[in-house]
Amino acid sequence: ELKVEQNPLFLSMQEGKNYTIYCNYSTTSDRLYWYRQDPGKSLESLFVLLSNGAVKQEGRLMASLDTKARLSTLHITAAVHDLSATYFCAVDSRNSNYQLIWGAGTKLIIKP
Amino acid sequence: DTGVSQDPRHKITKRGQNVTFRCDPISEHNRLYWYRQTLGQGPEFLTYFQNEAQLEKSRLLSDRFSAERPKGSFSTLEIQRTEQGDSAMYLCASSLGSKQFFGPGTRLTVL
Numbered sequence: 589e590l591k592v593e594q595n596p597l598f599l600s601m602q603e604g605k606n607y608t609i610y611c612n613y614s615t616t617s618d619r620l621y622w623y624r625q626d627p628g629k630s631l632e633s634l635f636v637l638l639s640n641g642a643v644k645q646e647g648r649l650m651a652s653l654d655t656k657a658r659l660s661t662l663h664i665t666a667a668v669h670d671l672s673a674t675y676f677c678a679v680d681s682r683n684s685n686y687q688l689i690w691g692a693g694t695k696l697i698i699k700p
Numbered sequence: 701d702t703g704v705s706q707d708p709r710h711k712i713t714k715r716g717q718n719v720t721f722r723c724d725p726i727s728e729h730n731r732l733y734w735y736r737q738t739l740g741q742g743p744e745f746l747t748y749f750q751n752e753a754q755l756e757k758s759r760l761l762s763d764r765f766s767a768e769r770p771k772g773s774f775s776t777l778e779i780q781r782t783e784q785g786d787s788a789m790y791l792c793a794s795s796l797g798s799k800q801f802f803g804p805g806t807r808l809t810v811l
Contacts, residue, residue, distance in 0.1 A: 592742075619798065630791065631743070631802040638798060676742050687756060688800070690742030 590615045590681045594691035602699055604666050609694045611660040611677035619680035620660045621688065622651050624673045631676070635662075667698045702726055704803035706792050712809045713782055720778045721806045725794030732775050733800060734767055735791040736760075743791055749775060782810045 591614040601607055611620070622634040635644045637653035637660060644651050648671065650663045660677055674695045678688040705724045713719050725732050730751050735743035746765070748756040751772040764782075769775040779786055787810045793800040 621798075621800075623802075630804045631793075633799050633801065636798045678742070687745050687748065688743075689745070692740070692742050 590617075590679060590689045592677060592679050592689050592691040594675075594677055594694050596694060597692060598695045598697075600697045600699065601667055603668055606666065607664050609662040609664075609675055609677075609696075611662070611691055613658050613660075613679045613689075615681070616655070616658070617679045617681065618655055620653050621678045621680075622660070622662055623676045623678065625676065625693070626673050634675075664696075669698050669700055672696055672698045704792055704794050704801055706790075706803040706806050708806055709804060710807045710809075712811065714811050715784060716781055718778065718780045719782060719808065720776055721790055721792075721808075723775045723777070723792030723794075723803060725773070725775070725792070726796075726801055727773075729794035729796045729801070730772070731795045731800075732769055733793045733795075734775070734777050735793065737789045737791055737805070738787075746777075779808075782808075784810050786810050 593612045595610050620637045623631040624634050625631050635651040640655040642653045648665045653660045674693045676690055676693045678690045681687045681689050707722045711719055732749040734746040737743045746758050746761050747767050749769040752769050764780045767777045789805045789807050791805045792803045
């Protein structure tokens with residue numbers, strides 16, 4: 589059974605600092621997704637990583653995928669308050685584009 | 701607005717009642733997904749449609765749950781004889797390729 593683990597589950601940090609959220613998964617998959625969720629809102633797609641070594645960047649966020657290590661990272665550079673949200677990673681369990689297995693989420697609070 | 705829409709946004713019901721939720725995907729998307737999310741957890745996959753065909757159903761989905769997508773456009777999720785454990789946010793998503801686009805969700809509270 590595929591398991592997806594994120595850590596940390598909760599992170600409080602100061603504006604301007606850098607930090608990394610980790611997503612480990614338990615079986616082979618070449619497809620990993622990062623989503624953002626604001627309180628009471630739905631999920632917003634951030635990154636789709638489709639191959640080993642894939643790296644994508646958008647603003648202060650950068651995501652990478654190492655399929656051999658079964659690890660993805662979401663790196664935050666010089667955090668700003670607007671990035672406060674819960675971040676989820678999800679893995680395509682069958683490389684078939686439909687059955688995503690999700691981590692529990694990392695709740696990120698960025699203090700001014 | 702051409703995003704995924706869900707109706708209703710909130711539903712409060714008494715235990716034992718039936719409820720039905722609707723999802724309207726992005727119009728050109730042929731894939732539609734239902735998920736359930738409880739507080740503090742990631743979404744759990746429930747079921748998946750490609751056009752009108754239901755191709756996958758999670759083992760988590762009991763016989764009280766049924767989903768349809770009759771013309772390959774909108775979808776409905778029905779829960780019969782609701783239980784308190786069914787209280788959750790029900791999310792619908794649609795896609796054409798790899799990226800799934802999510803609707804705002806329907807929050808179900810079973811009293």
